Amino acid sequence: MRVIVYGVGAIGGAVAAALCDNGQEVIGIARGRMLWAIKANGLHMQSPVYDKVHKFECVSKPAEIEFQSDDMILMCMKTQDTQAALEDLRAAGVTTQPIFCLQNGVANERIALRIFPNVHGVTVMLPGNYLDPGEVAAFCEPKFGMFDIGRYPKGQDADDARLARAFEGSMIVPFLHDDVMQSKYGKLLMNLQNGLTAAFGKDAEFEDLYEAAKAEALAAIEAAGITWQDVSGKSDPRRSEIMRMGKIEGLKTVGGSTAQSLARGGTVEIDYLSGEISLTGRLHGVPTPVNDAVSALVAAMARDGRAPGSADPEGMRRALKL
Ligand SMILES: NC(=O)C1=CN([C@@H]2O[C@H](COP(=O)(O)OP(=O)(O)OC[C@H]3O[C@@H](n4cnc5c(N)ncnc54)[C@H](OP(=O)(O)O)[C@@H]3O)[C@@H](O)[C@H]2O)C=CC1
Numbered sequence: 001m002r003v004i005v006y007g008v009g010a011i012g013g014a015v016a017a018a019l020c021d022n023g024q025e026v027i028g029i030a031r032g033r034m035l036w037a038i039k040a041n042g043l044h045m046q047s048p049v050y051d052k053v054h055k056f057e058c059v060s061k062p063a064e065i066e067f068q069s070d071d072m073i074l075m076c077m078k079t080q081d082t083q084a085a086l087e088d089l090r091a092a093g094v095t096t097q098p099i100f101c102l103q104n105g106v107a108n109e110r111i112a113l114r115i116f117p118n119v120h121g122v123t124v125m126l127p128g129n130y131l132d133p134g135e136v137a138a139f140c141e142p143k144f145g146m147f148d149i150g151r152y153p154k155g156q157d158a159d160d161a162r163l164a165r166a167f168e169g170s171m172i173v174p175f176l177h178d179d180v181m182q183s184k185y186g187k188l189l190m191n192l193q194n195g196l197t198a199a200f201g202k203d204a205e206f207e208d209l210y211e212a213a214k215a216e217a218l219a220a221i222e223a224a225g226i227t228w229q230d231v232s233g234k235s236d237p238r239r240s241e242i243m244r245m246g247k248i249e250g251l252k253t254v255g256g257s258t259a260q261s262l263a264r265g266g267t268v269e270i271d272y273l274s275g276e277i278s279l280t281g282r283l284h285g286v287p288t289p290v291n292d293a294v295s296a297l298v299a300a301m302a303r304d305g306r307a308p309g310s311a312d313p314e315g316m317r318r319a320l321k322l
């Protein structure tokens with residue numbers, strides 16, 4: 001059994017490191033300078049209690065892999081890159097192998113299920129950082145983080161158990177879940193902070209905007225009849241044991257995964273985070289002005305190449321009359 005880590009960045013890097021520690025056969029798929037750095041020097045993974053370099057096979061696209069029926073495929077790219085990545089898997093001959101979506105938001109599983117029959121969701125609770133090509137970090141201790149794992153749209157099966165076993169005892173703690181999308185909706189509510197952190201900076205005051213975005217989200221998902229599970233720090237008792245925020249000497253983060261995308265330049269995932277709430281609201285007649293404004297602002301910042309933290313929360317409050 002091999003584990004294909006598709007999209008080696010912050011999360012894919014942490015996952016590859018945890019699996020390598022467990023003696024799993026890992027094949028990474030990466031691109032750009034990340035690919036060349038891993039090929040040349042391996043992947044350097046750090047946490048407050050961890051500092052290792054891992055060497056594993058890494059390729060530039062699925063077509064370079066001869067897929068086997070018992071391979072597991074872990075989707076670790078941002079949602080805006082999912083469709084193209086799935087098409088490359090199909091072209092490379094993937095059929096019934098399990099596709100696990102280790103991604104924020106709730107859109108990936110549905111996108112994957114159009115193409116592949118065996119799709120699984122994973123809620124990723126792991127603050128990860130893509131520092132530089134070949135360099136990734138996770139800021140929690142004692143573990144990098146924890147995953148809820150289950151079949152999409154519901155239930156759990158032997159492939160979920162196989163993935164959980166692959167992580168058992170590693171720096172990532174796996175939990176099997178009967179209704180993983182409930183957990184992923186709970187994580188989506190937390191990720192409504194991603195756009196705010198990206199726009200205004202991780203140390204800015206925007207609690208009022210987050211609370212307003214969350215209230216809209218709760219109204220929209222209730223109108224849609226969606227049930228969710230609170231997996232936030234305040235409510236999920238697993239977090240305090242497994243993942244406490246720590247420090248890594250000499251390393252700083254610009255913020256969550258969306259802020260990191262802005263910092264590196266390129267595209268952002270915001271339409272599948274705040275934008276998922278706008279979509280749900282529009283489908284069910286619930287206004288979502290705060291989430292609409294956050295998506296529009298962060299998309300514009302990405303388009304214009306603006307740095308994370310370069311927008312002013314007062315401007316948004318004024319525009320929204322908050
Ligand atoms: N970072 C975090 O703390 C957390 C992130 N998540 C979620 O995990 C997912 C991944 O996020 P994260 O790890 O931060 O993202 P990163 O951008 O750090 O890593 C994704 C990597 O995948 C690469 N990639 C994208 N498409 C392809 C492709 N077709 N072939 C090869 N490589 C590809 C990207 O390349 P390129 O850079 O060139 O685009 C990038 O290097 C997202 O859904 C995110 O929301 C969930 C919890 C926490």
Ligand SMILES: CC(C)(CO)C(=O)C(=O)O
Pocket residue numbers: 104124125126127128190191194255256257258
């Ligand atoms: C909540 C957080 C910040 C870390 O788990 C995240 O999901 C992200 O950065 O996208």
